[in-house]
Amino acid sequence: MTSIVTRRELVLAAIIVAMALLIGLRTPVFLTLNNILFVVTDTSVLIMMALAQMTVILTRGIDLSVAANLALTGMLVALLSHAHPGLPIPIIMLVAMAIGGGLGLVNGLLVAGLGIPPIVVTLGTMSIYRGAIFVVAGGAWLTSKDMTDAFLAFPKAEFAGLSSLTLVAAAVTIGFFVLMTLTRTGRNLYAVGGNPVAARYCGVSLPKLQVLVYTLTGTISGLAGYLWVARFGIAYADIAAGYELTVIASCVIGGVSIAGGIGSVPGTVLGALFLGVVANALPLINVSPFWQMAISGAVILAAVIVNTRSEWRPRKLILREARRAAAGGQK
Amino acid sequence: MSITPDVQPGGGEYADPILRLSGVSKRFPGVRALEGMRLDLYAGHTTALVGENGAGKSTLVKILTGIYTPDTGTLVVAGKECEIHSPRDAWADGITAIHQEPVMFDDLSVAENIFMGHMPVTRRGLIDWTTLVGRTNELLHRIEADFSAKTPLKRLGVAQKHMVEIARALSHDARIVIMDEPTAALSAREIDDLFRIIADLKSQGRAILFISHKFDEIFRVADRWTCLRDGHHVGEGLISETTEDDLVKLMVGRSIDQVFPKRHVVIGEPVLQVEGLSNATEYADISFTLHRGEILGFYGLVGAGRSEAMQGLMGISPPTQGTIRINAKRAAIFAPADAIDAGIAYVPEDRQIQGAVTPLGIRENMSLASLGKIAGKGGFVDTHKELARTRDLGAKLAVKAAHWDQKLMELSGGNQQKVVIAKWLATKPQILILDEPTKGIDIGSKAAVHAIMADLAAEGLGIILISSELPEVMGMSDRVVVMAEGRIARVFDRAGATPEKIVSIATGGSA
Numbered sequence: 062m063t064s065i066v067t068r069r070e071l072v073l074a075a076i077i078v079a080m081a082l083l084i085g086l087r088t089p090v091f092l093t094l095n096n097i098l099f100v101v102t103d104t105s106v107l108i109m110m111a112l113a114q115m116t117v118i119l120t121r122g123i124d125l126s127v128a129a130n131l132a133l134t135g136m137l138v139a140l141l142s143h144a145h146p147g148l149p150i151p152i153i154m155l156v157a158m159a160i161g162g163g164l165g166l167v168n169g170l171l172v173a174g175l176g177i178p179p180i181v182v183t184l185g186t187m188s189i190y191r192g193a194i195f196v197v198a199g200g201a202w203l204t205s206k207d208m209t210d211a212f213l214a215f216p217k218a219e220f221a222g223l224s225s226l227t228l229v230a231a232a233v234t235i236g237f238f239v240l241m242t243l244t245r246t247g248r249n250l251y252a253v254g255g256n257p258v259a260a261r262y263c264g265v266s267l268p269k270l271q272v273l274v275y276t277l278t279g280t281i282s283g284l285a286g287y288l289w290v291a292r293f294g295i296a297y298a299d300i301a302a303g304y305e306l307t308v309i310a311s312c313v314i315g316g317v318s319i320a321g322g323i324g325s326v327p328g329t330v331l332g333a334l335f336l337g338v339v340a341n342a343l344p345l346i347n348v349s350p351f352w353q354m355a356i357s358g359a360v361i362l363a364a365v366i367v368n369t370r371s372e373w374r375p376r377k378l379i380l381r382e383a384r385r386a387a388a389g390g391q392k
Numbered sequence: 393m394s395i396t397p398d399v400q401p402g403g404g405e406y407a408d409p410i411l412r413l414s415g416v417s418k419r420f421p422g423v424r425a426l427e428g429m430r431l432d433l434y435a436g437h438t439t440a441l442v443g444e445n446g447a448g449k450s451t452l453v454k455i456l457t458g459i460y461t462p463d464t465g466t467l468v469v470a471g472k473e474c475e476i477h478s479p480r481d482a483w484a485d486g487i488t489a490i491h492q493e494p495v496m497f498d499d500l501s502v503a504e505n506i507f508m509g510h511m512p513v514t515r516r517g518l519i520d521w522t523t524l525v526g527r528t529n530e531l532l533h534r535i536e537a538d539f540s541a542k543t544p545l546k547r548l549g550v551a552q553k554h555m556v557e558i559a560r561a562l563s564h565d566a567r568i569v570i571m572d573e574p575t576a577a578l579s580a581r582e583i584d585d586l587f588r589i590i591a592d593l594k595s596q597g598r599a600i601l602f603i604s605h606k607f608d609e610i611f612r613v614a615d616r617w618t619c620l621r622d623g624h625h626v627g628e629g630l631i632s633e634t635t636e637d638d639l640v641k642l643m644v645g646r647s648i649d650q651v652f653p654k655r656h657v658v659i660g661e662p663v664l665q666v667e668g669l670s671n672a673t674e675y676a677d678i679s680f681t682l683h684r685g686e687i688l689g690f691y692g693l694v695g696a697g698r699s700e701a702m703q704g705l706m707g708i709s710p711p712t713q714g715t716i717r718i719n720a721k722r723a724a725i726f727a728p729a730d731a732i733d734a735g736i737a738y739v740p741e742d743r744q745i746q747g748a749v750t751p752l753g754i755r756e757n758m759s760l761a762s763l764g765k766i767a768g769k770g771g772f773v774d775t776h777k778e779l780a781r782t783r784d785l786g787a788k789l790a791v792k793a794a795h796w797d798q799k800l801m802e803l804s805g806g807n808q809q810k811v812v813i814a815k816w817l818a819t820k821p822q823i824l825i826l827d828e829p830t831k832g833i834d835i836g837s838k839a840a841v842h843a844i845m846a847d848l849a850a851e852g853l854g855i856i857l858i859s860s861e862l863p864e865v866m867g868m869s870d871r872v873v874v875m876a877e878g879r880i881a882r883v884f885d886r887a888g889a890t891p892e893k894i895v896s897i898a899t900g901g902s903a
Contacts (some may be wrong), residue, residue, distance in 0.1 A: 245763045245771040252760050255749035262708065262746055263761035263815070264729030264736060322751045 073150030073331045076364060077120045077338055084342045091345055095359060098224070104337030105230035106285045110304075111311035111333045112237040113281035116274040118312055119254040120267070121247050122179035122298060127282045128304035129190035134161045134286030134297075136194050139203045139296040142212045157287040158280045164190060165279015173268035177247050179275075188307070194298040205294030214291035223334060226288060233281065237245060247272070255322030311336055314364050335364060408471070410435045410599045411487070411568050413860040416465030418451055425451040426623045429465070433568055433599040438590060440631065441603045442611040442622035444643050444862065449603055452620070456601075457489045470567070483510070486567035490557040490574050496545055501540040503544070505526035506560045531559040535589050542761060551582040558589055563581050568595060570601045575609060587613055605693050605899055619643060637892070641900075642889040643808065645861055652867030653839075653846045659870065660684030661798045662720070663854040664736075664823050666705065668903055670712030674700035675878040678714070682823065682854040687845065689869030692898050697878035698858045699741055702825050706738045707731045719823070734813040737816035741827040741858070743805070747812040753797040755782045757811050762818040785814040806837020824848060825856040830864060842868060862891050874898050 080187055099119035117124045118292045138157045142148060164186070171182040204214055218225045241247040253267050261267065278328040290296045315332025317324030339360050409432035409824045410898050426448045454460040456467075458476040465708050467474050469485045476482050482489075489667045503524050504511075512523040528541035537555045539548060545556065554574060561569050571590075575583045590600060590613055602614055610617070611631060618628040627642050662681045669678040674695035677755065678823040682688050690698045699747050704711035707725040712877040716723045723734045730740070738748035749757055759766060759778050766777050782796050789810040793803060800808055816824065826845065845868060849855055859865045865872055872884045874897045 145635055243772050243775070245767040245773055248759070248763060248773060250755060251750050255751045256745075256747075258746045259740075259749055260738060260760070262706070262728055264727065264732045265760070266727075266729075320752075322749070381866065 067325070067328070069329060070325065070328045073315065073328065073335065073364070077335050080201070080342070081338055084300070084338075084346060088345045089103075091342060096341075098222075098227070098339045100337050101230075101334075102224040102226045103341060104333055105177065105224075105226040106288055107307060107311055107337060108230045108330050109233045109281050110285055111329050112233060113274075113278040114308050114328045115315075115317050115324050116237075116241075116250055117179070117278055118309075118317050118319060119250045119321055119324055120270055120274055121254050122274070123171065123183065123309065123319075124165075124168060124179065124270065124278045125305050126184040126187040127308055128301040129187045129276055130161055130164045130279055130282035131286040131289060131304065132298065132300045132302075133164065133190045133194050133197075135290035135300065136198055136203065136286075136296045136298075138199065138287050138352050139208060139212075139290050142209055143203065144224055146209045150211055153212065154284060154287055159283070161286060162276050162280035162281015165276045165282065166272065168279065169272035169275030173271040174248040190240040191298060200298075202295065202297040203290075208291070208294060213294055215289055216288050226292070229284075229288065234267070234326065234330055236341040241326050243377045246270070250274070253321075254318075258301050305334060306337070310361055314361060314391055320350075320358075336361070339371070395576050405406070407434070409433055410470055411594065412468045413452075413456070413745065414466055414468075416452075416455060416462045416467075418455060418460060418462045424623055426455075426462070428624065429620070430625050430811070431459050431601075432546050432628070433601055433617055434616070435599050436594050437615040438594060438600040438602050438613055439616040439618060440848075441601055441618055441620065442639055442643060444860070447643070448623040449620060450572070451623075453489060453570055453601075453603070455786045456482065456487055456568075456570060462569040471860035478767065480509070480847065480857070483564045486565070487570065487681035488561040488564045488566035488568070489570035489572060490554065490561055491572050494675070495558065496553060498544075498546040500539065500545060502532070502539060502543050502545060502548070502556055504558075505545050505556055506531065506563050508560075510564070527563070528559070534562065535559060535592075536585075543804055551578050551585075554578065554582075558586075560594075566598065568599045568601070570603075572603045573605070574602075575604060575606065583609070607899060610639075611636070613743060627755050636896075640892055640895050643852070644895050652864075653843045654687075655846045655850055655866055657685040657850050660852060663718065665720070666719040667715045667717075669701060669704055669711045669716070671700070671704055671709065671711045671713075675704070675875075680873055680880065680883070682856060684822075684854055686850045686870045687849050687850050687855045687857055689865040689872040690856060690875060691860070691862065691865045691872055691894055694860065696875040698761060698875050699827055700878075701875075702738060702827060702858065705731070706825070708738075732819050735820075735822035736827045737807075737819050737821035737823070738826060739816050739829060740811050741831065743808055743812055747815075748800045748808050750797060750801040750808075753799055754786065754791065754793055754811055755779060755796045756801075757800055758785060758818055761815050762820075765819070782820060783886070784816060788842060789814050789817075804837070806840070809841065810844075812843070817848075821853065823854045823856070825858070827858045828856070828860065830859070830861070862894060866891065866894070876900055 063334070081092065090096055110131075114124060114127065134157050137160055138153050141156060142153055168179075168182055168186055171177055172179050216224075220228060245264065248261065249265045250270060252263070252265055253270055257267060273324055289301060293300070309334040312329055313319065313332070314335050315324070315328035315330070317329060336357070339357045343356060348356060411433040412431065413431040415427055417424070429452060430447065431441075431452065439781070441452070451460065455462050456476070458478045458481050460478055468475065474481070474485045476485065476487070480621045481824070496819040497508065500508075506528055507524055512520040514520045532539070532541065533664060535555055535558055537559070539552060539798055546552065546619055548556065570620060574586060578586060588600070604610055614631045616628065617631055617634065617639065619626050619639065621643060660683055663684050664682040667679045668680075670676045678701045680688065692698050700709070701802070703709050705725070707727045707730050708877070710726050717723060718734050718736075725731045725734060738783070749760065753754065754780060758781070759773070763773065766781065767773050786793070786796060789815065790812045792807055800811060803811070813826075813829070829841050829845075845855060845857065856870055857865065866889055870886055872889050873880055873893060874882045874884065876898055877900070886892065
């Protein structure tokens with residue numbers, strides 16, 4: 062078996078721990094158990110979304126419509142719950158996943174069936190889904206007043222000291238880990254991204270996998286839509302605006318190669334946690350909100366540079382040795 | 393017959409060469425592409441460069457055009473020693489090349505294509521469109537082209553694109569023009585046009601290096617010849633003093649000194665019968681029978697349609713006509729998965745592109761084509777079974793690696809090839825198609841691959857070996873199918889095959 066974490070992931074984990082300790086030196090409250098649990102809860106949605114996005118990026122694709130899907134599905138289930146206050150929460154969550162999955166399926170069919178580049182397809186559906194929020198809600202905002210208590214309660218519920226958000230994210234993480242490491246489908250995803258031609262020669266169908274991964278990102282976005290709207294008690298057209306970039310950044314920081322074929326579940330979870338720590342730490346150490354975006358951007362770049370460096374080193378060595386061996390052989 | 397490998401230009405007919413390449417060697421990891429190569433080109437003369445596939449012709453062209461830098465050797469152009477490190481250096485020395493497949497910019501105009509990299513500019517550094525279009529039209533007029541400077545390239549046909557390449561060569565005012573299989577994509581009439589242009593270039597005192605596999609063209613257009621074999625210069629002389637037979641002998645004239653581990657195997661029942669396999673453009677009317685335990689060699693020039701026909705068989709680009717029978721039962725193959733199910737395995741020519749998934753490990757690569765066989769209910773991969781099988785196959789093929797999860801990008805070419813072969817053996821095929829299985833791997837790995845082939849044939853597999861290396865095809869095959877221009881030209885028995893006959897048939901002769 063491959064070891065579960067790679068060198069690269071250890072480096073990233075070390076960076077996260079070091080960062081947390083540094084912040085803890087200035088603001089000891091950051092390292093309390095409660096705060097750590099809060100950071101994880103706050104990052105849960107990002108972890109789920111990043112894992113789904115990872116499967117798309119593995120196939121050399123990208124899904125820009127995830128945040129718009131989240132906002133649209135969130136609005137739709139909020140409207141549904143408003144219209145039918147008696148609906149149990151598990152049903153609401155299933156409906157959210159079905160709607161999100163349907164929206165993702167549209168992306169998948171356009172990418173796989175018509176062969177349109179994923180960035181173009183999802184750029185288009187991103188605008189369509191955002192625009193649709195105005196249409197379905199008639200331009201209105203839904204606030205916690207419009208939502209039932211049960212609808213609002215789930216994300217705040219706790220089981221055995223862990224928030225429901227954390228537990229959902231943990232379940233999703235385990236699901237993706239099993240999918241990527243133990244199943245045929247997971248193996249095929251790495252193969253189509255690593256070498257599409259070779260995969261085709263082996264009878265692996267790229268279009269089928271594309272439909273699958275875009276539907277999967279859609280489903281997770283839909284689930285995240287309910288969780289997001291219920292957690293913050295508000296639904297309107299601009300929630301999670303630009304969030305797709307945070308999701309993609311988590312993947313990249315976590316070592317998912319934009320060129321496809323490389324990426325892991327632990328890496329992606331760490332990538333999301335890294336961003337979660339940065340987002341939660343900056344306000345605590347009194348960084349002005351004006352600087353927060355620039356700082357988190359710079360930290361992202363730094364992390365990616367450090368991370369890719371740690372990947373390069375061994376390969377370069379091998380090349381150098383090979384060159385030396387070749388030169389030696391010539392004499 | 394007498395071949396003097398060292399004919400020096402004598403008498404008053406030839407002046408000093410305008411280009412003299414000497415002692416040029418170029419190595420790639422594990423391969424010696426050129427060794428002590430030399431080449432002379434003369435102003436106003438066409439020199440034909442002849443040699444088998446893989447003899448080093450393309451490497452030589454790439455050295456002359458600055459794409460590769462040689463490890464050793466000197467280049468003298470017009471009496472001055474030059475070093476060529478980039479295409480720009482080559483132009484500066486007056487060398488330009490017309491490639492087999494035109495490398496051009498489809499969305500730009502003819503003029504922009506011709507002057508890409510050396511556009512005329514005004515004093516302010518902007519592109520001087522007036523001069524650009526004027527000079528382009530002048531060039532096009534000179535070669536009697538039937539299109540204008542502003543035509544978008546994508547509206548031109550293949551032959552017209554070749555004219556653009558020629559115009560580009562002329563735009564450099566090149567003293568030396570290299571033509572690498574320029575007629576490959578041309579019709580007879582277009583070839584006549586090309587030869588007219590060559591005559592014109594010669595009369596202007598330019599030196600031409602002409603590379604072609606077709607002897608009729610060489611004898612029509614060339615004044616001199618230089619022959620390469622296995623990266624070595626093996627002879628040169630005047631075309632008027634040689635014959636096709638002599639050149640073929642010189643091209644293939646090595647003794648088959650490699651020892652091939654071909655074993656005596658009892659040939660069994662037919663396992664694969666192909667009849668009338670055709671597609672629209674690449675191959676037509678391919679019919680052959682492969683038996684259990686047989687190694688069937690496919691020889692032909694690059695572009696003869698061998699790989700394409702096999703890809704049709706594999707369902708990668710399904711054929712438009714023809715029937716495929718496996719064990720006397722008709723097989724319907726529309727996608728690679730159908731072929732794998734029917735028991736066909738195809739180890740493609742280009743490992744990097746079509747075979748190895750380099751970011752993945754050995755274990756994962758080996759399982760890729762046979763996950764169905766080791767995945768249980770719900771599509772879960774049985775990793776214990778997988779690892780056991782990886783060990784077995786890895787040991788059988790003697791894959792050298794630190795551990796079974798080592799990434800393919802960290803392995804040598806020979807070991808990558810073994811992993812790709814193992815991947816296909818894991819599907820438990822009845823028919824194994826090996827497309828150039830030893831291309832670009834070192835001698836040791838080559839011998840290992842040959843030994844594996846012999847073992848597999850002894851186990852009763854039917855093997856198709858596509859190879860451009862004549863000794864390999866002749867040394868390993870029970871029968872040799874020779875393809876030319878998309879068709880099967882001749883099938884030789886092991887006893888009846890000679891290098892001369894095979895090459896002659898492959899180059900379109902009728903010996």
